[in-house]
Amino acid sequence: MSVSYIEINRSALRHNLRVIRSHLPAHVDCTAVVKADAYGHGASEAMRIALEEGYNSAAVARVEEGVALRKDGFTCPVFTLGLPLPEEAETAVKYDLIVPVDDTVELEPFEEAAEGQGKILEVWLPIDTGMNRIGTHPEDVEGFLEKLKKYPHIHIHGTFTHMAKADIHDKTTARKQLEKFEEALSHMPQRLEKGFIISAANSAGVLDMPESWYNLARPGIILYGPHPSDEMDNMWDLEYPMRLISHITHVQVLRKGEAIGYGGTYVAEEDMRTATIPIGYADGFHRALSNKGSVLVNGKRHRIIGRICMDQMMIAAGDDVQVGDEVVLLGRQGDEVIYPEEIAAIVNTIPHEVMCGLKRVPRIYVDE
Numbered sequence: 001m002s003v004s005y006i007e008i009n010r011s012a013l014r015h016n017l018r019v020i021r022s023h024l025p026a027h028v029d030c031t032a033v034v035k036a037d038a039y040g041h042g043a044s045e046a047m048r049i050a051l052e053e054g055y056n057s058a059a060v061a062r063v064e065e066g067v068a069l070r071k072d073g074f075t076c077p078v079f080t081l082g083l084p085l086p087e088e089a090e091t092a093v094k095y096d097l098i099v100p101v102d103d104t105v106e107l108e109p110f111e112e113a114a115e116g117q118g119k120i121l122e123v124w125l126p127i128d129t130g131m132n133r134i135g136t137h138p139e140d141v142e143g144f145l146e147k148l149k150k151y152p153h154i155h156i157h158g159t160f161t162h163m164a165k166a167d168i169h170d171k172t173t174a175r176k177q178l179e180k181f182e183e184a185l186s187h188m189p190q191r192l193e194k195g196f197i198i199s200a201a202n203s204a205g206v207l208d209m210p211e212s213w214y215n216l217a218r219p220g221i222i223l224y225g226p227h228p229s230d231e232m233d234n235m236w237d238l239e240y241p242m243r244l245i246s247h248i249t250h251v252q253v254l255r256k257g258e259a260i261g262y263g264g265t266y267v268a269e270e271d272m273r274t275a276t277i278p279i280g281y282a283d284g285f286h287r288a289l290s291n292k293g294s295v296l297v298n299g300k301r302h303r304i305i306g307r308i309c310m311d312q313m314m315i316a317a318g319d320d321v322q323v324g325d326e327v328v329l330l331g332r333q334g335d336e337v338i339y340p341e342e343i344a345a346i347v348n349t350i351p352h353e354v355m356c357g358l359k360r361v362p363r364i365y366v367d368e
């Protein structure tokens, strides 16, 4: 086994999937957002559990992520969330992905790919209601639908919008976005067709805005433990499936007045024991945690001292730390926990980036 690894607790992931599903009524389908390798948890493993827990589809960011799920044997609907490029048309059709197209997408390559492969390409229409990232604006929906009629091998499977500020307490902007979405929907006669997908809820919408659920919810971050922000009205009982684990490879005494690591940014005020851990910023462990973060050894917090290197880092070891001891850099050890939110606060980001940024470290799965 590798000295450093990401451990994913399948039971915790299943728990979250179940809690979320249980809050949504039966007529609201749920897609599991497993983009960025399920925010670092492994898209295929997460999807296997999601399907068992009543999720009906997968949502990924990109065509190649959808292809990876297909190659792993998934036959469920697979949505992509980011616009495809014309170069991806053949692949999107070949792997039966449901891709977003808006009024800026060049449609001919998609029509030709579908016709050439003797298939119908399913698309869903992103509506820009204020995120200003992708999507057709409500006032342009009618014209775009007219244009789509010229492409007989492209079928409109549904529509979605994305909320920019559903994760704050004041839902005024989020509600305005939903109003615009309603306006866009009013221009889509397809909305009345059976099976036509209408989707607006990200995790924040799932938690706090039942009016955003329509018939397909798209939770991402809450599948993996964190709430979208600490301003949510509803906080559900979610678990953190991910732990980042390593082991102590070296222990030594740092003499009073000696510096440790690049730049000598930490100087011992007295003789002290230090320990070295073989994880660094190349593993996605943020260098900004240098001299700020802590890790768990023997169920106790130990400070990171000196600059985090590319592949290694040092901690204040106390008397207890020995070579070979397990180190938890993220997650629980004994009674102590380092949450992704704690790391995110120190490095000035969100837990999403902390989790999906981990790399090079192999992933292992446990069942409790």
Ligand SMILES: *Cc1c(COP(=O)(O)O)cnc(C)c1O
Binding pocket: 033, 035, 081, 162, 201, 202, 203, 204, 218, 219, 220, 221, 222, 228
């Ligand atoms: C990432 C994403 C989601 C999931 O967002 P969370 O806030 O993680 O729940 C849903 N929809 C779209 C379009 C996304 O890009």
